[in-house]
Amino acid sequence: MRLSKILIATILAACVLGPGSSPGARAAQADYPQIVPLATGPATAANPPSIRFVTSDDFPPFNFVDGSGLITGFNVEVARAICTHLSIPCTVQVRPFPLLLGTIRDNKADAIAAGVADTPALRRHLAYSVPYFREPARFVRRWPALVEPSPRTLAGKAVGVISGSRYADFIRDYFPAATPRTAATEADLFALLKDGEVDAVFTGAVGAAFWLAGPAAHGCCAFSGGAYTEPAYFGDGMKIAVAADNMALKGSIDGALRALDADGTLADLALRFFPESLY
Numbered sequence: 001m002r003l004s005k006i007l008i009a010t011i012l013a014a015c016v017l018g019p020g021s022s023p024g025a026r027a028a029q030a031d032y033p034q035i036v037p038l039a040t041g042p043a044t045a046a047n048p049p050s051i052r053f054v055t056s057d058d059f060p061p062f063n064f065v066d067g068s069g070l071i072t073g074f075n076v077e078v079a080r081a082i083c084t085h086l087s088i089p090c091t092v093q094v095r096p097f098p099l100l101l102g103t104i105r106d107n108k109a110d111a112i113a114a115g116v117a118d119t120p121a122l123r124r125h126l127a128y129s130v131p132y133f134r135e136p137a138r139f140v141r142r143w144p145a146l147v148e149p150s151p152r153t154l155a156g157k158a159v160g161v162i163s164g165s166r167y168a169d170f171i172r173d174y175f176p177a178a179t180p181r182t183a184a185t186e187a188d189l190f191a192l193l194k195d196g197e198v199d200a201v202f203t204g205a206v207g208a209a210f211w212l213a214g215p216a217a218h219g220c221c222a223f224s225g226g227a228y229t230e231p232a233y234f235g236d237g238m239k240i241a242v243a244a245d246n247m248a249l250k251g252s253i254d255g256a257l258r259a260l261d262a263d264g265t266l267a268d269l270a271l272r273f274f275p276e277s278l279y
Contacts, residue, residue, distance in 0.1 A: 032267035054109035056097040061273040074273040079113040112241040131237025136227030149225040160201035205278035213275035
């Protein structure tokens, strides 16, 4: 869900970590899961002397220009954290999303930090890091009807989903006794919930978190139950893309991401750029 940039900027201003926060502290308090899979195979070779990252600026809270005119966002700060961990300099340049692949092909950048899809067609040109972010799916329900969602408790209940989405498929397959109510957009979906026309909605946690924190929800609703992360439905996560033949760089980035996941840095960045824990 692409909420307005003004709304997201307002919410993000209240989510930035305070000066007393330490890596991993907030992550531990929020019980944020580790994302990066464990290492297999031999250790990576020497780190690169520097990394030229490229991203877009039109997808808050992942990559956007802040009020000071600087590029930031979850993806961007993960890229910077990688370079800090590797003790190397890096740059982050902004390009329109359709041009990002070309920067790698033309050797104008080394890595893309913009959530580029991992597809067989793109793997002809790109290699992908281990995933560093997975957006779970969540149920959202009105107060006070926040019972634990299950096939039993949702039997006969109206559950809002985006028409034709992976969330609709999941409800059909795992909550067959629920009654799906489809909407074209998440804004329409949340309006149905707020107005009491559905008993719950099932959608991506990022859009839901920003809606819950924003003025439209007006405290009506909350996450209900746990997070759903089945890769067959919800994908295997965001990855950094490099040139297909640059396996040394991929290895260095993978190693850095594992370390940043283990020490809580990835989780702290997620908690900085999202209004609450997505899990």
